[in-house]
Amino acid sequence: MTYPKPSFNAAIPVIPVASPPAKPPLLPELGRHAKACVSVGAPPVLTLLVLLVAWQALVGDSYAGLPSPKQVWLESKDLILHPFYDNGGVDKGLFWHVFTSLKRVGIGFSISAVCGVLLGVFVGSNRWAHRGLDPIFQVLRTVPPLAWLPISLAAFHQANPSALFVIFITAIWPIIINTAVGVRNIPSDYVNVARVLRLSPVEYFFKILLPATTPYIFTGLRIGIGMSWLAIVASEMLLGGVGIGFFIWDQYNASRIADIIVALAWVGMTGFFLDRLVALIGHFVSRGNAVS
């Protein structure tokens, strides 16, 4: 299983063809940086503007179904401008809703990361474990997050542990499967080096196995964190309380569609941020040696 990497290669800085000779030497340098920034930042901003204009043109101000961007701004200005307010209860700014959801994801995902890597190492290094467990994992990983919710509610009887379990069970499969693939793909040369050096199993685990599988593990973690963010929003919709998922459901019941759109933007940007964060950690942990 591989993960399509979004390509974030900075555009090649545009070199000015001929800088005017009258300018001091610092300015062309600054100009080049500015141009680089513009060439990276301008396309997404322009695309966004075009989409907003198209949206406005299609929906108009009639408010038959979806609000237009202009209406979103007018109706949800407070929500957009004040993400940090807190009036107690569930009447909080979006930052606090997202923060609560992130805490849940943080706990559930951490547990599944630890369990997933350990299980993945076990499945990857033991042929019979692989034969026995891999088919089961392959089936279970296709179960949608929300399908786990009734089972987890039946098991835990409480909203919070149920939400955590759903995150855990959603995120763990890609972590297990990718870790196992990584362990099975450790080059035999590294294994031979370990054998010639007579590394103990513990030394082998920390000095060969973990570093060699780090890129695979982080591929699994990236898929896992994305899926757990999908799961949290869905499960909070059903469970209630503070959290971005519940907020969206609450606003739907209050027919405040504009607020939902603002919340969607927060959900999307948070998911993007999580993905980049895990990728960044992976980059540093594998010391830039990522193979996949």
Added chain:
Amino acid sequence: MAKAYLSIENVGVTFAKGAVRSEVLTGIDLKIEKGEFVSIIGHSGCGKSTLLNVVAGLTPVTTGAVILDKQEVNAPGPDRAVVFQNHSLLPWLSVRENVALAVDKVFGGTKSGAERRDWTLHNLELVKMTHALDKRPSEISGGMKQRVGIARALAMEPKVLLLDEPFGALDALTRAHLQDSVMEIHAALRNTVLMITHDVDEATLLSDRIVMMTNGPRACVGQVMDVPLARPRDRLAVAEHPTYVHARAAVIEFLYARRAA
């Protein structure tokens, strides 16, 4: 009769994959004295590397035994350090760390931390790699990686140094440099070396003896030839030397003329 330092006695290796059994090596007998440099040459797929892996302990024997310094080989160990064909340095460690991993493991109980650091540096000096101590394997050339691989093997102070086609993946000029380095190191340290190669010139230039293997399956030792050239050998000087020319011709004759029939 006194036992040889490294003795390969009637070694046979059979791989079984399901019901299919393939006999790769059969009846290999070879005695190697301390300080000797022996090459094993043969066509691709004849089982040279399998033989080296048997000596390394990475591949178990089906019949026979390997005895090194009066002890039977039945598992891999640092007394039989291997320089692998594709360097097999760990890419997440720097040059220094790759060698230090071996030094710390082998001498963790006998040398102090400072002694181990010095020993690591000393071995990297032997292969002239001290200029790239903190580079990662991906940042240095193929020849340099192989030098580090040799340093890592030497640093284990092995009883026998096993070279598995160490220069096979290198260009001719780099290969010549590394061959000279290996000869210098061998002259200085007098290690016992067993080298796998398919390069006739390499075998003739470096070896005290050349072991020629027949084609597999069921490969065995076809012929063993001494190369009685004085050391140190200079590649330019020996190229015209009658002993060298004769030895080289004999190997080529064995590999191409006799096997073609």
